[in-house]
Amino acid sequence: MSGPETASAAAEERAEFLRDALAGLTGPVKSVPGKYLWDETGSDLFDRICDSADYYPTRQEMTLLPRVAEAVARRVGPGATVVEFGSGASRKIRTLLDALERPAGYVAIDISRDYLEAAIRRLAPDYPAVEMVPVCADYSKPVRLPLETRGRTILGFYPGTSIGNFTPPEAVAFLERARATLGPSLFLVGTDGTKDPERLRRAYSGPDELMAALHLNLLARLNRDLGADLDPDNFRHAIRLCGDPDRVEAHLVAEAAARYSLAGRPVAFEPGESIRTDTSHKYAPDAFRALAAEAGWRSAETWQDDLGSFTLHLLQG
Numbered sequence: 001m002s003g004p005e006t007a008s009a010a011a012e013e014r015a016e017f018l019r020d021a022l023a024g025l026t027g028p029v030k031s032v033p034g035k036y037l038w039d040e041t042g043s044d045l046f047d048r049i050c051d052s053a054d055y056y057p058t059r060q061e062m063t064l065l066p067r068v069a070e071a072v073a074r075r076v077g078p079g080a081t082v083v084e085f086g087s088g089a090s091r092k093i094r095t096l097l098d099a100l101e102r103p104a105g106y107v108a109i110d111i112s113r114d115y116l117e118a119a120i121r122r123l124a125p126d127y128p129a130v131e132m133v134p135v136c137a138d139y140s141k142p143v144r145l146p147l148e149t150r151g152r153t154i155l156g157f158y159p160g161t162s163i164g165n166f167t168p169p170e171a172v173a174f175l176e177r178a179r180a181t182l183g184p185s186l187f188l189v190g191t192d193g194t195k196d197p198e199r200l201r202r203a204y205s206g207p208d209e210l211m212a213a214l215h216l217n218l219l220a221r222l223n224r225d226l227g228a229d230l231d232p233d234n235f236r237h238a239i240r241l242c243g244d245p246d247r248v249e250a251h252l253v254a255e256a257a258a259r260y261s262l263a264g265r266p267v268a269f270e271p272g273e274s275i276r277t278d279t280s281h282k283y284a285p286d287a288f289r290a291l292a293a294e295a296g297w298r299s300a301e302t303w304q305d306d307l308g309s310f311t312l313h314l315l316q317g
């Protein structure tokens with residue numbers, strides 16, 4: 001992407017961030033969409049979280065994925081192009097690329113441009129025969145791939161538990177958009193159905209404070225990118241375990257009453273008032289298969305970890 005196009009895209013991203021932040025922080029129940037956690041600092045912090053002992057989803061997935069990669073490869077066949085949504089550091093993709101027969105391409109979609117481009121630079125030398133295509137985009141919206149997919153074998157890949165960051169209706173909408181993006185394809189999606197409160201607390205608010213740093217970094221983004229004057233020292237990270245539907249909510253809770261500003265608009269907090277910064281919905285396998293079917297996908301195969309919590313779904317559409 002050329003310089004003027006990059007500047008224009010950055011201006012559009014900032015304008016959208018400002019609209020979403022104003023809408024979320026001046027309403028009766030404060031929230032900021034979780035996608036704004038993912039600047040370069042946030043992505044680096046999450047990479048460290050994935051290596052922590054308490055964050056079980058990555059550990060369970062990285063135990064399960066190598067066990068099923070060959071079965072996925074047999075279904076996909078040779079010469080596939082893999083399209084990963086929310087690629088991050090592009091670490092998990094190595095397991096798939098190593099298992100696939102002569103993969104032709106890898107399309108990495110992520111919202112953090114700098115992090116995305118750095119990840120592709122690290123990955124590309126190890127796979128010289130694979131066409132590497134970074135796509136900086138918000139995949140909560142329609143995404144057009146910058147390559148011709150007709151006639152190609154396509155494997156979509158949405159690892160981790162990121163599907164849980166959408167509400168169930170939003171998850172159906174995402175899966176519908178993914179079908180439009182990928183065309184006739186297979187789609188490997190990870191979900192988590194953990195309900196153990198103590199395990200969830202340690203994973204989403206662990207003693208190493210990395211998760212707190214990830215969410216508090218959102219305040220730094222609001223101040224730096226949008227000119228807000230929020231005081232990070234007045235906020236603490238907290239989680240709430242909720243049901244119907246089962247989910248973990250992340251919040252930044254104001255310790256004291258305060259009045260801040262964002263783009264000239266007042267943003268006031270009462271003691272204990274919070275900003276919801278992210279949500280992770282927990283899906284049993286049957287519940288997710290029902291969502292996928294609503295979006296037009298058929299379940300081709302399902303694998304679970306030994307604890308029966310993390311699941312990889314291979315969908316066909």
